[in-house]
Amino acid sequence: MRALALAxxxxxxPAIAADQFDLICTAKKESVRYRIDLAAGEYCAGNCxxxxxxxxVTSGTLTLQDKQRQFPDDDRIxxxxxxxxxxxxxxxxxxxxxxxxxxxxxxxxxxxxxxAPAKTKF
Numbered sequence: 001m002r003a004l005a006l007a008x009x010x011x012x013x014p015a016i017a018a019d020q021f022d023l024i025c026t027a028k029k030e031s032v033r034y035r036i037d038l039a040a041g042e043y044c045a046g047n048c049x050x051x052x053x054x055x056x057v058t059s060g061t062l063t064l065q066d067k068q069r070q071f072p073d074d075d076r077i078x079x080x081x082x083x084x085x086x087x088x089x090x091x092x093x094x095x096x097x098x099x100x101x102x103x104x105x106x107x108x109x110x111x112x113x114x115x116a117p118a119k120t121k122f
Contacts, residue, residue, distance in 0.1 A: 020112040023081065025088045027105030034064065034107075035115050044115055051115055060084060081107050 019039040025032045036043045036054070043064055044051045056063035065079040076093040090103040 022110040022113050023107040024110050025081070025105055025107040027088070027103045030103065030105075033110070033113075035113055036062070037112075037115055040115075042115060048115060051118060055079075058083075065090075 020037050023034045023036060025034060032045050034043055034045050035048055038054070038057060041054050041057075042051050043054050052065070054062070054064060055066040060083055062081045062083055063079070064081070065077050067077040076091070078092075079090040081088050086107045088103070088105045088107045092101045094100075
């Protein structure tokens, strides 16, 4: 019985590990470490102060952010990673502060460094 329990744990471990990982994304001017938890549908960046919902996941693309414009002066933020090639594309358009920035780079997987539980007040 004990051997069966151990075998089940070993079989299920890779599936869990694939749902949690870090990505180190590097472009010409910057490097960002994302902590990804697909099972929870959440991610954080850098020192992980803010945990956010993942916008979308398919077998080919991980979309961290996809903020669409509803009006011409609204912000537009898009952050995607190609899961097959590691290509990283982030675009931010924030008209209110005249920010128009595009980042293109590559992401490499790394060991999951964890997402700390939020310290909530309510």
